[in-house]
Amino acid sequence: MAQAVNEDLLDSVLLTTFKINGRRYKVLLNHGTLIWETEKSPVTRYSLHLNDVIGVDYDHSRDYSCCSNTQNRNTIEEIGTEDSIEEFTSHSHSSFLIHYTFKEKNNKWVYCKLSLAHKEPRMVDKWLTVIKTFMKGFTQRPKNLLIFVNPFGGKKRGLKIYEKKVKPLLDLAGVKVDLRITQRANHAKETLLSENLEGFDGIVCVGGDGTFSEIMNGLIIRTTLDHGLDPSDLNCEYPRPKTRVGVIPGGSTDTIAYCIHGTTDITTAVLHIIIGQSTGLDVSSVHNQSKLLCFYASVMSYGYLGDIIRDSDNFRWMGPKRYNYSGFKSFIANHGYEGEIVFSVNESSAPLDSKCLKDCRRCQSQRDLSELDSQPSPETNELKRIRGKFLMVSGANLSCACPRSPNGISPHCHLGDGCLDLVLVHHTSLWNNLRLLLTLSNRMKSIYDLPFVEVHRTTHFTFQALPIPARRSSDFSVWNCDGEVVADTCLFIRTHCQLIEVFFRGVESCLEDEESGCFCL
Numbered sequence: 001m002a003q004a005v006n007e008d009l010l011d012s013v014l015l016t017t018f019k020i021n022g023r024r025y026k027v028l029l030n031h032g033t034l035i036w037e038t039e040k041s042p043v044t045r046y047s048l049h050l051n052d053v054i055g056v057d058y059d060h061s062r063d064y065s066c067c068s069n070t071q072n073r074n075t076i077e078e079i080g081t082e083d084s085i086e087e088f089t090s091h092s093h094s095s096f097l098i099h100y101t102f103k104e105k106n107n108k109w110v111y112c113k114l115s116l117a118h119k120e121p122r123m124v125d126k127w128l129t130v131i132k133t134f135m136k137g138f139t140q141r142p143k144n145l146l147i148f149v150n151p152f153g154g155k156k157r158g159l160k161i162y163e164k165k166v167k168p169l170l171d172l173a174g175v176k177v178d179l180r181i182t183q184r185a186n187h188a189k190e191t192l193l194s195e196n197l198e199g200f201d202g203i204v205c206v207g208g209d210g211t212f213s214e215i216m217n218g219l220i221i222r223t224t225l226d227h228g229l230d231p232s233d234l235n236c237e238y239p240r241p242k243t244r245v246g247v248i249p250g251g252s253t254d255t256i257a258y259c260i261h262g263t264t265d266i267t268t269a270v271l272h273i274i275i276g277q278s279t280g281l282d283v284s285s286v287h288n289q290s291k292l293l294c295f296y297a298s299v300m301s302y303g304y305l306g307d308i309i310r311d312s313d314n315f316r317w318m319g320p321k322r323y324n325y326s327g328f329k330s331f332i333a334n335h336g337y338e339g340e341i342v343f344s345v346n347e348s349s350a351p352l353d354s355k356c357l358k359d360c361r362r363c364q365s366q367r368d369l370s371e372l373d374s375q376p377s378p379e380t381n382e383l384k385r386i387r388g389k390f391l392m393v394s395g396a397n398l399s400c401a402c403p404r405s406p407n408g409i410s411p412h413c414h415l416g417d418g419c420l421d422l423v424l425v426h427h428t429s430l431w432n433n434l435r436l437l438l439t440l441s442n443r444m445k446s447i448y449d450l451p452f453v454e455v456h457r458t459t460h461f462t463f464q465a466l467p468i469p470a471r472r473s474s475d476f477s478v479w480n481c482d483g484e485v486v487a488d489t490c491l492f493i494r495t496h497c498q499l500i501e502v503f504f505r506g507v508e509s510c511l512e513d514e515e516s517g518c519f520c521l
């Protein structure tokens with residue numbers, strides 16, 4: 001990860017005794033790893049890789065003049081002339097701070113800092129210079145971000161989140177920000193379609209799934225137009241945007257943030273963006289008979305989830321609780337919707353494989369193939385047709401896990417394998433609907449085990465609501481597309497392997513939680 005670092009520095013070894021929290025520690029920097037251990041027994045030892053450091057600076061709260069004792073004077077005399085001595089003393093610092101990120105439980109990362117004090121300011125300067133130079137090699141870290149804050153999403157705390165939790169960390173890491181506070185729906189998307197995006201090495205939103213969807217749609221359509229292609233062309237090979245995107249949770253459900261970071265913790269998302277690792281994320285395009293309607297990253301769902309999103313929009317004043325209220329109404333109503341789905345059969349992938357976790361081999365193999373310009377998703381030409389009455393028809397681009405549903409709609413769906421999971425929940429009894437909801441909310445259970453649910457992994461499918469013509473308007477539901485309503489009832493949906501690059505550090509399995517289970521509807 002430490003690319004393009006001066007070779008001498010990579011090899012340099014520093015060993016110095018510093019004071020940390022009033023105790024003397026031997027501190028060693030060797031090949032990018034910092035190790036500090038107490039001088040006296042009982043020996044306590046800690047280590048930190050510089051990959052986890054987000055910034056270093058003088059500790060201004062602990063500075064003092066270094067001319068106060070003879071020992072320090074000697075140090076200054078070694079440095080040079082009277083003039084340079086004066087300049088040095090007026091800027092001398094006796095301690096420095098290392099700001100770093102530390103992994104806790106359940107995919108949560110926290111911000112920590114370490115203050116190291118030394119009586120010789122020259123030593124402090126030397127360590128700072130070495131660490132800063134080493135960190136210059138972390139070329140994947142973003143330096144200029146365009147950040148959209150949605151002040152309207154979730155509990156309307158977007159601006160507070162930015163000021164209190166996002167900005168302070170970005171300042172410590174020296175990341176420059178062009179901040180935009182969205183004034184209306186589609187503001188972020190329109191900005192990305194019209195403005196000059198050169199110079200940004202990341203586009204980030206503080207908001208929910210709808211806000212992320214806006215920046216993703218804006219960026220993909222902008223890139224497609226810049227390449228002279230027609231986004232509405234059903235066969236368009238959408239070009240990959242150069243700029244990476246990031247999401248900092250500030251919405252109601254924050255499914256996309258949860259799937260990418262394994263948590264909806266705000267600090268974790270900010271720290272991952274600063275560290276700058278990324279992965280390719282599949283994106284699906286939604287077309288009606290004449291044009292492209294949108295791209296989505298999480299799920300496109302007809303029926304139960306569509307009804308909830310349509311109804312809950314009337315109760316935005318309730319905040320995130322509107323989903324509980326509308327969810328209860330839709331649950332009791334137990335509407336079934338008729339439809340026909342035609343999808344391509346993907347041989348390479350029964351959905352019941354493994355979860356998409358850190359260093360996922362399935363996603364990595366697709367990345368390798370696309371880098372070689374090979375066809376990423378081997379598929380037969382076989383088409384399968386299913387007709388029926390459904391409670392819910394979903395095309396899941398991600399597992400769609402979120403705090404309320406820790407496994408999500410399709411627990412084994414992958415972030416970047418070029419496939420989506422078609423999840424068909426047949427219309428049955430209220431009792432089975434209850435089983436579905438309890439299964440979705442339980443970390444120990446999987447929707448795959450329910451007899452009225454079938455899952456198919458595919459790269460594209462069409463959906464036609466039935467009957468045609470409709471007898472009553474209540475024959476039809478709408479689509480819930482990343483939390484927004486899409487009303488078309490005849491759609492073609494196609495997934496695009498790793499179309500965008502998202503800031504991400506890998507999600508790990510939370511085994512410790514799995515023992516206790518989760519029951520949180």
Ligand SMILES: Nc1ncnc2c1ncn2[C@@H]1O[C@H](COP(=O)(O)OP(=O)(O)OP(=O)(O)O)[C@@H](O)[C@H]1O
Pocket residue numbers: 150151152153154155182183184185186187206207208209210211212214250251252253254255482483484
């Ligand atoms: N200033 C604004 N006023 C009104 N709507 C806005 C404003 N800024 C953005 N929006 C719109 O608000 C919608 C909802 O935002 P967002 O998805 O961030 O929150 P949410 O719906 O509460 O969360 P989630 O999608 O995670 O459930 C977005 O689709 C966006 O277009």
